[in-house]
Amino acid sequence: MNIMFVCTDNFTRSVIAEFCMKDFLRRCNNTSIKVTSAGIQANNDISKYSNIHFKIMKELNIDTTGFTRTMFDGKFFNEYDVIIAMSDLHRTYIKEQYNRDVPLFNEIYKGQKTSVNIGPPDRKDFLEQMNKLVHFFYESTPLMIRNIEEFRTKTHPLIDSN
Structure with a gap:
């Protein structure tokens, strides 16, 4: 199975989700799932963004x-x-540009049509929020993999899930 996470700049949310899942799959010696990420504006200047x-x-x-x-x-x-x-912004962009519906991360993870967001780096609690965000993706990965497989089976029941 091939999975892609999408955010705006392909620098924070989708990248964290990608590498947390890759790490989990590596530790489980699971080579049947490939993970990557992309951004709807991945050509933006990110030089001012935090890389924490x-x-x-x-x-x-x-x-x-x-x-x-x-x-x-x-x-x-x-x-x-x-x-x-990762958010409604990304889902809406994909719908408008490609007329395709894609699920939100939280929709698959916990059945909620809510976005995964992180505030701007000038917030006083940004480091704490970023730490929570990384741990959120890290801790969600095992359940997320199971839920993705279930989502895929429900969405495309004729596709072999192996």
Whole structure:
């Protein structure tokens, strides 16, 4: 199964989800699931963005080697079994640009049509919020994998889930 997480710049939310899941799959020696991420504006200048999430993931022994930003493209619908948006902004963009419906992360994870958001880096509690965000993705991964497989089976029942 091929999974893609989508956010805005392909620098924070989708990247954290990607590398947390890759780490979990590596630890479980699961090679049947491939994970990547993309952004609907992955060509934006990110030089002013915080990269603290990479440091937090490193503290959790999550290897982020090979990180590259990828611009979302309609061809991904043919390459990925499940494309998951981080927020309504991303879901709406994909619907408007490609006339395709994609689920939200929280929709698959906990059955809630809510966005995964992180505030701006100038917030006083930004480090704490980023730490919570990384741990949210890290801790959600086992259940998320199970739920993605169930979602995929319900959405595309004729597709072999192996």
